[in-house]
Amino acid sequence: ALTGACAAVALVDLHGGPTPSLYVANTGDARVVLASRAPGDTTWLARALTQDQQPGNPDELARMKREHPGEEATVAFRRSAKGPMRVIGGMMPSRSFGDAMFKWPLTTQKQVLTVLGTQAPVPPKGHRWNTSRFCYTPPYMTARPEVQHCALDMSHDHALVLATDGIFDRLSTTEAVETVVSFLQTAHKTDDVFAAFAAPPPEHPSRAVPVVAVGLPATTEEHDPHRAWKGAAFPPVRADDNSATHLIRSALDVGQGPLHTYRDLAIPPPMSRNRRDDMTVQVAWF
Numbered sequence: 312a313l314t315g316a317c318a319a320v321a322l323v324d325l326h327g328g329p330t331p332s333l334y335v336a337n338t339g340d341a342r343v344v345l346a347s348r349a350p351g352d353t354t355w356l357a358r359a360l361t362q363d364q365q366p367g368n369p370d371e372l373a374r375m376k377r378e379h380p381g382e383e384a385t386v387a388f389r390r391s392a393k394g395p396m397r398v399i400g401g402m403m404p405s406r407s408f409g410d411a412m413f414k415w416p417l418t419t420q421k422q423v424l425t426v427l428g429t430q431a432p433v434p435p436k437g438h439r440w441n442t443s444r445f446c447y448t449p450p451y452m453t454a455r456p457e458v459q460h461c462a463l464d465m466s467h468d469h470a471l472v473l474a475t476d477g478i479f480d481r482l483s484t485t486e487a488v489e490t491v492v493s494f495l496q497t498a499h500k501t502d503d504v505f506a507a508f509a510a511p512p513p514e515h516p517s518r519a520v521p522v523v524a525v526g527l528p529a530t531t532e533e534h535d536p537h538r539a540w541k542g543a544a545f546p547p548v549r550a551d552d553n554s555a556t557h558l559i560r561s562a563l564d565v566g567q568g569p570l571h572t573y574r575d576l577a578i579p580p581p582m583s584r585n586r587r588d589d590m591t592v593q594v595a596w597f
Contacts, residue, residue, distance in 0.1 A: 315402075315410030317341050318456075319361060319473050321595070323463070331463040333471070336456040337361040339404040341591075342479050345461075346470040346488045354521045357488035360459050363476070364406040366396035371405045375451065385445040398452060399445040403476075406453050412442055414450035463597070470495075471595040474558065477588035481562040485522040490561045491594055492522070494554045555592040562590060 317339020324332040335343045345358040366372045366387030375398070379386045387396045387405075398405055402413060412420065420442050470491050478487065551557040563572040575586055 315407040335459045338456040340476040344472045357485045399443045413452040474592045477590035554594045
């Protein structure tokens with residue numbers, strides 16, 4: 312309860328109706344994206360099935376202001392002129408599990424502080440319990456998910472990407488699909504699952520896969536200063552046998568090459584948090 316976590320879950324129902332169905336539940340700022348392509352078409356669709364639940368999302372900000380009348384100026388704000396919107400100046404996501412400092416009544420927080428001591432560290436990060444001075448009427452965050460449902464067309468829908476915000480700090484929704492599709496198209500002919508998608512190497516590898524964004528407007532703010540690709544070839548050359556690993560490598564690479572990735576990975580915690588957010592990825596193929 313003291314620290315927090317976000318979660319995105321997908322359920323594929325193949326037998327519950329006349330057509331396969333997909334259910335997606337999201338609490339926080341992880342993202343779920345469906346990659347689709349019609350038979351014979353060269354253009355892929357990146358369909359966002361979730362919205363980032365952050366104050367930078369106008370719908371989320373409006374909900375928070377409705378729930379806390381009279382606190383419109385402090386329910387979410389930027390700590391610096393160019394910084395992202397944060398819940399009462401603290402958290403980026405507006406929904407999560409845990410994060411008690413943004414949810415528990417102030418009387419409960421004071422009782423916990425009495426037990427822990429005002430200088431007691433909050434495991435596992437070692438942060439001090441620090442109730443925001445703008446915490447007037449908690450809870451400001453909720454664990455209530457948003458649930459989406461859509462029908463699946465197995466002749467068009469081919470991949471489902473579930474990834475945390477550390478990936479989408481670095482890559483857009485279309486870039487994520489572009490990355491997994493490039494993985495598909497460089498598959499060996501002997502890879503039974505991917506053989507149907509294998510394609511000869513393109514003459515111009517940069518932006519070789521046409522991808523169009525559809526669905527929910529998942530992106531709120533592109534705030535990561537390391538995100539720019541600076542005109543480098545994208546996605547990077549496939550060096551992995553796993554599409555999720557390839558997506559993480561692409562997010563770390565940001566067009567700077569493998570040495571940039573190695574440098575980022577060599578930074579130990581807690582300093583690493585200043586360079587990258589958590590990166591967890593699952594890719595499901597249909």
